Amino acid sequence: MDYTLLVKECLKQKPSAQQQLYEHFAPLMLGVCYRYTKSINDAEDILQEGFVKVYQHLSKYNASGELGAWIRRIMVNTALNYLKRTKRYRSEMVFADMPLHAVSDDNPNVKLDTKELSELIRQLPTGFQTIFNLYAIEGYTHVEIGEILGISDGTSKSQYARARYLLIEWIEKYSSLSKNEKYAGK
Amino acid sequence: MQENNFEKQVQQKMEEFRVTPASEVWQKVELEIIRKKRNWRVLLVIAFSIILLGTAGIGWWNYSFTPATNKLSTINHSQSQPQNVINDSLKKYSENSSNTPGENHTLDGFSKKADDTNSTSNLSNKIKKQERQLSENNTKETAVKALNVFEERQEMISETVLKSNRKIKGKTKAKTNTSISNGEIEDAPDDSIFDKQNQVGKTVIYLPKIDRSGILLSKSINKREQTIAVKNDSSIVQLKAALQNLQEQLLVTTENKVVTANSKKSRWQFGLNLSFGISTTRNSYLGIPSTGEDKVFADPSQVNSGTGGTANAGVPQQPSAIKSGKAFVIGAFAKRSLSPRLSILTGINYKFYSTNMFIGSRFDSSGAFSSVASYYRSGSSINYNNHFHFIEIPFSLQWKISKQSKLPLYINAGFTVTQLVNTNALQYNSSTGYYYKDNSFFKNTSVNISSKLLIDISKHNSQRFLLGPELNFNIGSMSNNGFYQKKHYSYLGISLQKAIGKK
Secondary structure, eight states: HHHHHHHHHHHHHHHHHHHHHHHHHHHHHHHHHHHSSSSHHHHHHHHHHHHHHHHSSSGGOOTTSSSSHHHHHHHHHHHHHHHHHHHHHHHTTOOOOOOOOOOOOOOOOOOSHHHHHHHHHSSSSSHHHHHIOOOOOOOOOOHHHHHHHHHHHHHHHHHHHHHHHHHHHHHHHHHHHHHHHHHHHH | HHHHHHHHHHHHHHOOOOOOHHHHHHHHHHHHHHHHHHHHHHHHHHHHHHHHHHHHHHHHHHTTOHHHHHHHHHHHHHHHHHHHHHHHHHHHHHHHHHHHOOOOOOOHHHHHHHTTTTOOHHHHHHHHHHHHHHHOOOOHHHHHHHHHHHHHHHHHHHHHHHHHHHHHHHHHHHHHSEEEEEEEEOOOSSSSOOOETTSSSEEOOOOOOOOSOOOTTTSOOOOOOOOOEEOOOHHHHHHHHHHHHHHHEEEEHHHHHHHHHHHHHOOEEEEEEEEEEEEEEESSSSGGGOTTTHHHHHHHHGOOOOOOOOOOOOOOOOOOOOEEEEEEEEEEEEEESSSSSSSEEEEEEEEEOOOOEEEEEEEEEESSTTSSSSEEEESSSEEEEEEEEEEEEEEEEEEEOOOOOOSSSEEEEEEEEEEEEEOOOOOETTTTEEEEOOGGGOOOOEEEEEEEEEOOSSSTTSEEEEEEEEEEESSSSSSSTTTTTEEEEEEEEEEEEEEEEOO
């Protein structure tokens, strides 16, 4: 797909081009939003808000960069804003300073499929979930995460270590379950 | 790096993770985009209207201060043009008709060309064009065009007649052979508008004299100027018939309008208006300093610095610069709907203007000004507030410029007749450098031009609560002589209009 042309058409406010852009990126971006929230409805709200921002600021998009990555950044920022302003998420986003938890040496082979893995990530407490997403998947540093969330980089590291530990434990447990047990667990 | 290995696996898995959104999400996104576009349009309309309002205000201001002689000559010129063109063109047309008796002249061009001449503002240009064309002896076409001028006036005439509907109603029904003079329908005199046969078998056409505002002046015209004798051929008969048709149409339209206007119930609406902002008194429009005005006033070396002692009598002094001050207007209005989008407003307001200036210390008058109790020296020790209290009667038209039901926009333009009730403003004597009070210099009655751009911000009921910027400036000067000679009141503020009762 020629993104440059698509962006030009979108900038001309052509509805067909806007819809094409949406249809191309929406499934991937909803996957991103889904990882940050606890419900699909919230994820769709973030997706909607994020795409409106995309069309609004498309003129600022630098054509030399990757369009998907640019839209993804907007979605992540929108998701973080959504978490901060929504009461039920905000109340869970408490990052208490805790002693630095050593990062586990465990290196499990992740045999789960994408859906299962994403569901496990979403089971993490919101604070852990957010930091894990930002560090492990988006590739932010702890300093950057600290700036984004208004916490120290030490807190971010500590929170991440605990999130990682929990997730690995769950992955190992979940992987050891037989297929029938997995369905029964659901 | 074991840690990185785990993260890489998770990252790779999550890169492939996709969830198909519900179809409603795109619909919501689409709606949101449209809504944002609409908001931009509203903002653009507001910005454009403000610019338009300002430009119109400046234009009006400039027009108001064109030297009187020029304005008069312009008006006289434009008044005389339509009549002369009509006369000349008909004269030439008739002459040409007599030279080419076999040529058949149709009047099909009437209705088509009349559409092009609807704008009165373009009238003088079109008349000039007609004159040029006449000079090229293209007499047939120009005669038709001249008649178009008459048709163009038809609409304006009908409006004028509507205003005097009472007089019309009785007389229009009684007679069809009538002429309109100064807004009234009168019985046609012997020199009827259109035709009569003279004794030597020639048709004499009397043309309606039309003034600038579209009023016929058939009685006051100079017969010699208007009378054109032409031969009674077939073309003239057609011409005559067309003109008679026009007249009949005019009378029928007028009658209908009169009946419609009378049958409509008056729709009055009442309310309160409040406006607050800043006012100033300057030589120029809305307090914008004219060339050199501020420079002179702001130059400290030009202003006497002493706060005591005597001023330098005989040495020309510069008064303090006048700064803008707080102002407000409060009052009640009555609004009548003329059409769904047009209303006329009037009412009564109390208006308070203030300005600030720096003056020296107060000095009790003992001889310098026997007519005043006290005066002030030049200086900068006291920030003096000049207060102006007015009672005003506004007259304005309010036009709804947007059809949007969510955020309707209105332009309000008109004038106010203002009576100065009281003021404590100081006059200035440039030879002595003294400030003193003397209200006899001020003009008590003045006319202001007022314009507003209002947005309906009420949530449920339309035209209930309007808010927007307002500008108001004084035509003519504040006083005939003294310190405020050539100065004008100007006001810029935010206006609120609140209707009372149900719409």
